[in-house]
Amino acid sequence: MPWYLLKGLTITFLVLLVLAGVGVGAGAFISDRLTDNVDAARTRGYEEGYARGYGDGIKKGNEVGYQEGSKLGYVEAGGPNANEVSQKGYYFLYNPSYDEVMSTLNSNEIYSAYNILDYAKANGMRAAYVRVPIAREASEGRVYLYQLVAFETVDRGLVIIEPHSHREVKVEVGKSYSQLNNFPVSPYDDTITKVTIVW
Numbered sequence: 001m002p003w004y005l006l007k008g009l010t011i012t013f014l015v016l017l018v019l020a021g022v023g024v025g026a027g028a029f030i031s032d033r034l035t036d037n038v039d040a041a042r043t044r045g046y047e048e049g050y051a052r053g054y055g056d057g058i059k060k061g062n063e064v065g066y067q068e069g070s071k072l073g074y075v076e077a078g079g080p081n082a083n084e085v086s087q088k089g090y091y092f093l094y095n096p097s098y099d100e101v102m103s104t105l106n107s108n109e110i111y112s113a114y115n116i117l118d119y120a121k122a123n124g125m126r127a128a129y130v131r132v133p134i135a136r137e138a139s140e141g142r143v144y145l146y147q148l149v150a151f152e153t154v155d156r157g158l159v160i161i162e163p164h165s166h167r168e169v170k171v172e173v174g175k176s177y178s179q180l181n182n183f184p185v186s187p188y189d190d191t192i193t194k195v196t197i198v199w
Contacts, residue, residue: 093126098156101125105166113147113163120151127151128199130160132171135191144188146177150197171195
């Protein structure tokens with residue numbers, strides 16, 4: 001075999017060997033990166049799942065604890081129909097104190113009527129949705145309204161709360177909502193036309 005063919009075969013073999021080495025090295029690098037990404041995703045998924053499960057567990061535990069504690073206190077105090085409280089599926093809600101309402105609102109970042117109602121009821125507090133339509137003109141079939149929350153407190157009676165500010169407000173049909181509550185003057189007619197409280 002001529003020497004130049006042997007030299008060509010040797011060069012070709014060396015080039016193939018180098019390419020195979022580069023391929024193996026690149027494959028190992030990509031495999032390591034992929035393994036690292038999978039491990040990171042698995043760790044992140046575990047942490048997020050654990051945090052979500054822990055939060056859901058705390059919420060459910062609080063709800064059950066409030067209910068069971070409230071029922072037990074109600075039965076021990078001999079409240080009316082106390083024997084019915086022990087029936088399975090009985091859901092007991094209590095009227096909180098004013099300070100308890102304000103403390104609950106100020107310690108939690110909940111700023112909508114629906115979220116406040118859900119949170120209050122999940123924690124055993126009796127709360128109501130307050131629907132306050134106003135006179136501002138709207139397109140046909142629509143009504144502008146304020147969505148508020150009410151609590152029948154044991155020390156101050158009925159208290160109506162504005163969800164965004166957690167401030168106690170007054171509502172009275174025929175009066176301006178902003179004027180009744182010393183809010184800045186509204187650029188539109190915010191005269192209250194109706195008040196509906198849904199317990």
